[in-house]
Amino acid sequence: MLSLRTEGAPMAVATATGLSSAEAAARRADQGPNRLPEPRRPSAVRRLVGELTHFFAVMLWVAAGLAFLAGLPQLGVAIAAVVVLNALFAFAQQARADHAAERLRALLPTRVSVRRDGRRQIIEAEDVVVDDVLLLESGDRVPADATVVMANRLLVDTSMLTGESAAVTLEERGTLYAGTFLVEGEAHAVAVATGERTHLASIARLTTASPKPVTPLTRGLEGVVRLVAAIALGVGGLFFLISLLVGNPVQDGFIFAIGVTVALVPEALLPTVTLSLAWGAEQMARRQILVRNLEAVETLGSTTFICTDKTGTLTQNQMAVVEAWTPAGTLSLTGVGYEPVADLVWSGPSAQSPCADLALAGVRCSTGYTVLADGRWRPHGDPMEAALDAFARRLGIDSDADRRQHPNQLRFPFDPRTRRMSVVVDGMVVVKGAPDSVLPLCGDGEAARAVVDALTARGLRVLAIAVGAHGSGTPRSPQEAEQGLSLAGLVALEDPPREDVAAALATCRRAGVSVAMVTGDHPATASAIADQVGLRRPGDPVLVGSELPANDRILAAHLDHDGIVIARVSPEDKLRIAKALRSREHVVAMTGDGVNDAPALHEADIGVAMGRSGTDVAREAADLVLLDDAFASIVAGIEQGRATFLNVRRFLTYHLTDNVAELTPFVVWALSGGRFPLALGVLQILAIDIGTDTLSAVALGAEPPAHHLLERSPVTGRLMNSTVLRRAFGLLGPLIAGLSMLAFLVSMAAAGWRPGGPFPTGHDLLAASGAAFLTVVLGQKANVFACRSSSQWPGALGWATNRLLFPAGAVELAFSLVVLLVPGIAVVFGQAGPPLAGWLVALVSPAVVLGVDALDKRLRAGQRSEARESRRLADLLRISRRDRGS
Numbered sequence: 001m002l003s004l005r006t007e008g009a010p011m012a013v014a015t016a017t018g019l020s021s022a023e024a025a026a027r028r029a030d031q032g033p034n035r036l037p038e039p040r041r042p043s044a045v046r047r048l049v050g051e052l053t054h055f056f057a058v059m060l061w062v063a064a065g066l067a068f069l070a071g072l073p074q075l076g077v078a079i080a081a082v083v084v085l086n087a088l089f090a091f092a093q094q095a096r097a098d099h100a101a102e103r104l105r106a107l108l109p110t111r112v113s114v115r116r117d118g119r120r121q122i123i124e125a126e127d128v129v130v131d132d133v134l135l136l137e138s139g140d141r142v143p144a145d146a147t148v149v150m151a152n153r154l155l156v157d158t159s160m161l162t163g164e165s166a167a168v169t170l171e172e173r174g175t176l177y178a179g180t181f182l183v184e185g186e187a188h189a190v191a192v193a194t195g196e197r198t199h200l201a202s203i204a205r206l207t208t209a210s211p212k213p214v215t216p217l218t219r220g221l222e223g224v225v226r227l228v229a230a231i232a233l234g235v236g237g238l239f240f241l242i243s244l245l246v247g248n249p250v251q252d253g254f255i256f257a258i259g260v261t262v263a264l265v266p267e268a269l270l271p272t273v274t275l276s277l278a279w280g281a282e283q284m285a286r287r288q289i290l291v292r293n294l295e296a297v298e299t300l301g302s303t304t305f306i307c308t309d310k311t312g313t314l315t316q317n318q319m320a321v322v323e324a325w326t327p328a329g330t331l332s333l334t335g336v337g338y339e340p341v342a343d344l345v346w347s348g349p350s351a352q353s354p355c356a357d358l359a360l361a362g363v364r365c366s367t368g369y370t371v372l373a374d375g376r377w378r379p380h381g382d383p384m385e386a387a388l389d390a391f392a393r394r395l396g397i398d399s400d401a402d403r404r405q406h407p408n409q410l411r412f413p414f415d416p417r418t419r420r421m422s423v424v425v426d427g428m429v430v431v432k433g434a435p436d437s438v439l440p441l442c443g444d445g446e447a448a449r450a451v452v453d454a455l456t457a458r459g460l461r462v463l464a465i466a467v468g469a470h471g472s473g474t475p476r477s478p479q480e481a482e483q484g485l486s487l488a489g490l491v492a493l494e495d496p497p498r499e500d501v502a503a504a505l506a507t508c509r510r511a512g513v514s515v516a517m518v519t520g521d522h523p524a525t526a527s528a529i530a531d532q533v534g535l536r537r538p539g540d541p542v543l544v545g546s547e548l549p550a551n552d553r554i555l556a557a558h559l560d561h562d563g564i565v566i567a568r569v570s571p572e573d574k575l576r577i578a579k580a581l582r583s584r585e586h587v588v589a590m591t592g593d594g595v596n597d598a599p600a601l602h603e604a605d606i607g608v609a610m611g612r613s614g615t616d617v618a619r620e621a622a623d624l625v626l627l628d629d630a631f632a633s634i635v636a637g638i639e640q641g642r643a644t645f646l647n648v649r650r651f652l653t654y655h656l657t658d659n660v661a662e663l664t665p666f667v668v669w670a671l672s673g674g675r676f677p678l679a680l681g682v683l684q685i686l687a688i689d690i691g692t693d694t695l696s697a698v699a700l701g702a703e704p705p706a707h708h709l710l711e712r713s714p715v716t717g718r719l720m721n722s723t724v725l726r727r728a729f730g731l732l733g734p735l736i737a738g739l740s741m742l743a744f745l746v747s748m749a750a751a752g753w754r755p756g757g758p759f760p761t762g763h764d765l766l767a768a769s770g771a772a773f774l775t776v777v778l779g780q781k782a783n784v785f786a787c788r789s790s791s792q793w794p795g796a797l798g799w800a801t802n803r804l805l806f807p808a809g810a811v812e813l814a815f816s817l818v819v820l821l822v823p824g825i826a827v828v829f830g831q832a833g834p835p836l837a838g839w840l841v842a843l844v845s846p847a848v849v850l851g852v853d854a855l856d857k858r859l860r861a862g863q864r865s866e867a868r869e870s871r872r873l874a875d876l877l878r879i880s881r882r883d884r885g886s
Helices: 021-031 044-053 055-069 073-102 199-206 216-245 250-264 269-286 296-301 349-364 383-394 399-405 435-442 446-457 501-510 523-533 552-559 571-583 595-603 616-621 631-671 682-692 694-701 722-750 762-786 805-821 836-885
Strands: 111-116 119-124 133-137 145-157 181-193 289-291 305-308 320-326 329-335 342-346 369-373 376-380 410-415 420-425 428-433 461-469 486-494 514-518 542-544 565-567 588-592 606-610 624-626
Touching (some): 044 055, 145 410, 216 631, 269 296, 269 694, 289 631, 296 606, 296 631, 305 571, 305 631, 320 349, 329 349, 329 383, 349 461, 349 486, 383 461, 383 486, 446 461, 446 486, 501 631, 514 523, 523 565, 571 588, 571 595, 595 616, 631 694, 631 722, 682 762
Parallel strands (some): 305 588
Antiparallel strands (some): 289 624, 320 329, 320 486, 410 420, 420 428
């Protein structure tokens, strides 16, 4: 935790005059500007080159080069165009996210008051230098680390650095940190560190101390690409050997092998993945989530552990008085925000006047207040004191008029040691503070203590307010003023939880996602909020940052608990927590809004920053920014992320099915020793991969989330799992390949070919190849619907629930008819319009694909049902045997 006080720090300059303009200019030239170091971003050129040179892109560049070597320049150009267009799209999407995040930068003030040349001057914040005398007032953001030399009722919000929601009182010799701001009072302070030498900058640097973890999607895609590359190279080499064995020249065999290798490379997979992530990012934007890194869309869906802050994420970050107690009676209040109206429930008529006196005393002992701005009541100053002002207004008290008529004559600021403050108004002393600090000054009544215990047990923050006469003379100290007090009453305040948090947490548990609260607040406050929102259950532990085990393995074991609360944490603690949970194989999402959160946001698999209340440093370290600061938005993002992961699996199945259909003609050719003609050529395969499959695959990437996605554990594991392999290589791929070869055979038979006889040549062979091409295209149009689910047939999902599939299919079908039926284009692709028999097979193929797929899903559903029933019977038998044994 930060130390907010320094002892004996010498003043380097006389604060009466400050620096001279000449000395300030010299120091500005020597020290540099007072601004945070800009994050080291790769240049635009470097980022674009990165999009063009990652592993998958390199594989496609190699494929393009091989196509040129094989004498297929059209194929080479087409593959190169795919890589370039995908790189440009990914680059533009990332630049768009960065630009949106850039608009959120507003951490340090732009102008600040200083004393120079013996007079007050307003200068740019970046011109502040060491030994400048800063003249700060309520509402000012501190531009540099500084030592206080004069303080008047100084209250500082340090939450962005410490995570502690309560403002801190500072006196002379106290330390102000850059980025914090004054809640109330004024101060003169001497700058001791600027720019990259501030504490704020040192925390920001922690975010770059280690590389960002590799995302699950990146690992999965790299595995898929390496496997596909190995298969393509292996098959290409095999066909080179077969070509030599059937007597082809070495050069022809090499060119043929290159063609086969290139044909097996899924050129459309790269843009399909990018477009699917971009679609997910757009959907998240509609749910108030700004995506700064495209792969974060899927990573959020893989999350298994969320570490969430408290204030502003689980709560509304606004205090409200909900109950008041006086010896004469009680009052319960139900209002909205800081509005001056509320539903009041009195314990009896005798309570009304004492409660009004209590509210008036609270206002007189506060400087924070509410103000009507843009049609809405908002807090000014300390939110707790603003809540007391709203409390008074709800009882009909004109607090503004009372402050004008009864100004403070003397004020003793809040002392963190005694945990109370006091003022003198019209000869009356008013004291406000923690009950265990104020009640002993009033005789320590047992009734009041019992009420305090009851209120704090409900997770409410309780203030005690006492009044007394200060006598004839002016008190010189709080101890002298705080004599002969009587208790005016108690006020109970709450920072209400967000209404949707409890439901969101319940959804997380159903979805198999553990949640922990990680906060800088006091453990009692943190655990009370955790209990209220349902994050913490009976028996769930509450840990304190200073007591966390030093051993990382032991720490990880302690932390791996759903519902745990970790309070009083430092930036270093948050960093250790993120690392420890990741060491337990968790995919960790860390939320945060303060500078102290930034290192952990960077270390986590997915950093989630707050858009409204968050700092620039936190947003810079995060992958996602919640524009509404709502925890429920994270859950919505998890749902979208899971859908994106499954969509990648869907179109991976779709692409691999193509590979089987495309490879089959070459296998048949090889098994026949080169005597059976190729049903599909390399350019036809390219037309299928890029021209007739890409849009449908992209449409699969936009498949909306299924209703059950958040009713089960996180969707993790390998992209190419057993289900993908079985459906692509064991069912759909062979089925479409078989239909394609059938269309080829019946078309040759229509031209007069019989088994054992000579094969057709010229136009007849081109027409048979066109029939095979059309059958693959139409089979894939049915396959795209089959791939929407591995367990339900398309009718159960609703044929039109994915609104992109039909338009995508229509465009692709139009393209396929152009390259098939327009003579000048068809001849380039090595095909022609099929005969009637070929048309019949092609037109029947969609129904066959959907029918076989539906039958397979029904049979497997029955097998799964039988397996569940067998497990249930086995469990009953085991329980029965156990009962008999006992």
